[in-house]
Amino acid sequence: MKILLIVALVALFSQAVRAEEEVNLLGLGAGSYTCAKYGKMYQENPELVEGIFTSWAQGYMTGKNVLWLQAKLPIRNLKTFSIKEVNTICSREPLKEFWIVVEKVYNDLPASKTPERANSN
Numbered sequence: 419m420k421i422l423l424i425v426a427l428v429a430l431f432s433q434a435v436r437a438e439e440e441v442n443l444l445g446l447g448a449g450s451y452t453c454a455k456y457g458k459m460y461q462e463n464p465e466l467v468e469g470i471f472t473s474w475a476q477g478y479m480t481g482k483n484v485l486w487l488q489a490k491l492p493i494r495n496l497k498t499f500s501i502k503e504v505n506t507i508c509s510r511e512p513l514k515e516f517w518i519v520v521e522k523v524y525n526d527l528p529a530s531k532t533p534e535r536a537n538s539n
Contacts (some may be wrong), residue, residue: 440523448474453508475520495530
C-alpha cells in the first residue's frame, strides 16, 4: 500500500513539475505556446486547432482595441485580420510565442476611425 501511495505521489509531482515548466509566466492559454507547438498541434487536428487559436487571437486583439479605445488611442480594424498571416510568420519563426506573432499582425492592421460592433446591422 505504501509503495502504491509513493508511486502515485511521484507521478503527481512529476506532472506538476512538467506542467510548471511548460507554463509561460506572462500568461496562459493558446497565446503562450510557441509557433512550433502550434504547428505541431495544427498538423494533428487543423480545423480544431485553427479555430481555437483564431478565437484566442481575436479575443486578444479585441481586448487591445478596448484598452486603446479607453485610452483614446487609435484602434485597429479587426475585420482585416487573417490567421493566414499569423501562420506565415509562425512558419518562418517557429521559436516565437504565438502571442508575439499576433501582436505583430495586430500592429500591422490598418487603423479604424470608428469602432463598429461585430453584430451591428
